[in-house]
Amino acid sequence: MEAATMAWTAAGVGMALVYWFVWVMGAAEVKGKRAVDLKMGSITNDKVKDKYTQYWSFFRRPKETATTEASAEKVPAFVDTFYNLVTDIYEWGWGQSFHFSPSLPGRSHREATRVHEERVADLLQAKPGHRLLDVGCGVGGPMRAIAAHSGSNVVGITINEYQVNRARAHNRKAGLDSRCEVVCGNFLSMPFADASFDGAYSIEATCHAPRLQDVYGEVFRVLKPGGLYVSYEWVTTSLYRADNPDHVEAIHGIERGDALPGLRRQDEIASIAREVGFEVLKELDLALPPALPWWTRLKMGRIAYWRNSLVVRVLTMLRIAPKGVSEVHEMLYETAQHLTRGGETGIFTPMHMVLLRKPVESK
Numbered sequence: 001m002e003a004a005t006m007a008w009t010a011a012g013v014g015m016a017l018v019y020w021f022v023w024v025m026g027a028a029e030v031k032g033k034r035a036v037d038l039k040m041g042s043i044t045n046d047k048v049k050d051k052y053t054q055y056w057s058f059f060r061r062p063k064e065t066a067t068t069e070a071s072a073e074k075v076p077a078f079v080d081t082f083y084n085l086v087t088d089i090y091e092w093g094w095g096q097s098f099h100f101s102p103s104l105p106g107r108s109h110r111e112a113t114r115v116h117e118e119r120v121a122d123l124l125q126a127k128p129g130h131r132l133l134d135v136g137c138g139v140g141g142p143m144r145a146i147a148a149h150s151g152s153n154v155v156g157i158t159i160n161e162y163q164v165n166r167a168r169a170h171n172r173k174a175g176l177d178s179r180c181e182v183v184c185g186n187f188l189s190m191p192f193a194d195a196s197f198d199g200a201y202s203i204e205a206t207c208h209a210p211r212l213q214d215v216y217g218e219v220f221r222v223l224k225p226g227g228l229y230v231s232y233e234w235v236t237t238s239l240y241r242a243d244n245p246d247h248v249e250a251i252h253g254i255e256r257g258d259a260l261p262g263l264r265r266q267d268e269i270a271s272i273a274r275e276v277g278f279e280v281l282k283e284l285d286l287a288l289p290p291a292l293p294w295w296t297r298l299k300m301g302r303i304a305y306w307r308n309s310l311v312v313r314v315l316t317m318l319r320i321a322p323k324g325v326s327e328v329h330e331m332l333y334e335t336a337q338h339l340t341r342g343g344e345t346g347i348f349t350p351m352h353m354v355l356l357r358k359p360v361e362s363k
């Protein structure tokens, strides 16, 4: 073969490989977000690396961020930065629901996710005409599933403006924008009137609050008397030992890589709920057997992670993705290892479910 022909063939194969990695293999788990569209929320390209460095130095010592008042106050702003950095990567590699769910035999991740979300609607006894609050709504995967399943209207709140725009666009596309509304705000001080919701839920979101009392107190305020609240909480279990370095490393890894100001213990949740005035109707770790592991989805994706990190590097080299995306992706990869370890050892659960009621006689 002539040198020129060989060069053209090599170039053709190279281009085909790049195309395959970036456009075909790099396509979203749920259609809608592709690798070539990776942005870092509302952070401009030149600021991504700096923002990531600031985020990392803030959450390096998770417990301290929750316990000193001055840093606790800064948590929502850093959580906002975190979601600017990760929202597109989450959507691209996970889908529109930013949470875990127990695996279901013979069912896809998508189906398992939906079942976990519909359980919330069922626990709330949500009906057409009800007005529900989604506390920390992400890009609205759960909100759309719950509105569709129950016929209720849902109002979601998130601290991150980029997510608000993504969620609104998804709601329109799903034809649910007349029943799903999204508001940008802080769930520690919500822009809603007292007693204005029939029900409320939070899926893997309140773990970002430095003090759970503050967010539970706000949910209590905006619920109508008799209204139900379901929360899926991230907590350490009774198997966690603070004197076991492997346990400490896994939990710190989860906190650092998920913008958490210190995980709470499983046995703290119900008493905090009672402290703000709720009645505790049910409490159950949905990860316990017979539920199948929630972390297998993270483990099965090793080849996908490797592929994704290559895609991210190629896109950064081609300047399609901003500098810093590789670092964020690497951080998420490490976080996935810590989460898997937390699941396998049983020291951590992302689905400690509580069903709470605002007493009928309360104001």
Ligand SMILES: C=C(CC[C@@H](C)[C@H]1CC[C@H]2C3=CC[C@H]4[C@H](C)[C@@H](O)CC[C@]4(C)[C@H]3CC[C@]12C)C(C)C
Pocket (backbone or CB within 6 Å): 089, 090, 092, 093, 094, 097, 098, 099, 100, 204, 205, 207, 258, 259, 304, 305, 308, 309, 329, 332, 333, 335, 336
């Ligand atoms: C509730 C929270 C988020 C939970 C999960 C939705 C996310 C936790 C870790 C995330 C991921 C880790 C590895 C990423 C991988 C390296 C990348 O190639 C594709 C995306 C990941 C799989 C990503 C997806 C979302 C998570 C599973 C917290 C923040 C309270």
Ligand SMILES: C[S@@+](CC[C@H](N)C(=O)[O-])C[C@H]1O[C@@H](n2cnc3c(N)ncnc32)[C@H](O)[C@@H]1O
Pocket (backbone or CB within 6 Å): 076, 079, 083, 096, 097, 098, 099, 135, 136, 137, 138, 139, 140, 141, 142, 157, 158, 159, 160, 163, 185, 186, 187, 188, 202, 203, 204, 205, 206, 208, 209
């Ligand atoms: C892991 S995501 C879960 C999103 C959604 N519940 C889901 O399951 O797809 C956590 C969400 O909580 C929101 N959040 C965290 N802290 C917040 C705060 N102080 N006020 C409002 N939203 C907050 C984040 O912006 C994000 O949308």
